Amino acid sequence: RKEVEQDPGPFNVPEGATVAFNCTYSNSASQSFFWYRQDCRKEPKLLMSVYSSGNEDGRFTAQLNRASQYISLLIRDSKLSDSATYLCVVNRRGSARQLTFGSGTQLTVLP
Amino acid sequence: GAVVSQHPSRVICKSGTSVKIECRSLDFQATTMFWYRQFPKQSLMLMATSNEGSKATYEQGVEKDKFLINHASLTLSTLTVTSAHPEDSSFYICSASRTSGGFAGELFFGEGSRLTVL
Numbered sequence: 001r002k003e004v005e006q007d008p009g010p011f012n013v014p015e016g017a018t019v020a021f022n023c024t025y026s027n028s029a030s031q032s033f034f035w036y037r038q039d040c041r042k043e044p045k046l047l048m049s050v051y052s053s054g055n056e057d058g059r060f061t062a063q064l065n066r067a068s069q070y071i072s073l074l075i076r077d078s079k080l081s082d083s084a085t086y087l088c089v090v091n092r093r094g095s096a097r098q099l100t101f102g103s104g105t106q107l108t109v110l111p
Numbered sequence: 112g113a114v115v116s117q118h119p120s121r122v123i124c125k126s127g128t129s130v131k132i133e134c135r136s137l138d139f140q141a142t143t144m145f146w147y148r149q150f151p152k153q154s155l156m157l158m159a160t161s162n163e164g165s166k167a168t169y170e171q172g173v174e175k176d177k178f179l180i181n182h183a184s185l186t187l188s189t190l191t192v193t194s195a196h197p198e199d200s201s202f203y204i205c206s207a208s209r210t211s212g213g214f215a216g217e218l219f220f221g222e223g224s225r226l227t228v229l
Binding site for chain 1: 145147152153155156157160202204208218220221222223225
C-alpha cells in the first residue's frame, strides 16, 4: 500500500464549480499534512497546511480526519488559474521535514 | 520570502557523461537540503537528505555512488549524476529548510532541473 494515496483524476470542471479532492495516508504517526500545487513541469508550491480542526484560505478548505487517516481539499468557485496538479503531502515517520508526496490529482477548470 | 534556486533548469547530455545540478538557498542558510526525483505522472520521490558538512543520507534503492551529493556550505548543495543513462532522465528538485527543526511546511523548493540523457 502506498504511503499516500490520491485519486489521480483528471477532474475536468467548469469555471465556478466546486470540486473536492481526497487523500488517505498509511502512517498513523504522521503529524504534518499539506496540500501542494504543482503546475505542469514546475516545482511544487505549498498551497496550505492541514490542521485537525480544519482550515480555510479563501476559496480553499482543507480537512483532516486522523481517525480515518483521510485528508481533503475543497475548492469553491473554481477559476481557470486553479488548473494544476494537487499533491497531498504528509511528513515521514520520525521526521518533521522529510515529506512523502502523493502522486497528485490533476484538475482542469474549463471556461 | 525565501528563495531556493536550482541550476541548470534543463540539461541534455550523452549517455555515460556526468551532470552536476546546483541548489542554492539565496537568502537563508540551509543546514539541510533534500533532493527529490519525479518521473512523468508520478509523485516526487525523496532521493537523499543532504546535511551541511557531513555525508548525505540516501533513501533505500538510491545508489550513493551514482548520485553524488555534496553540501559544502550552508547555502549550496550539489547533486552529480555520474555516468548518466537514459533511465536517469527525470525532473530533479531540491528543497531547503530555513529552520533546523520543526515545521516541515517551511520547506522551499527549487525550480527543478529537467535532465534528458540521450
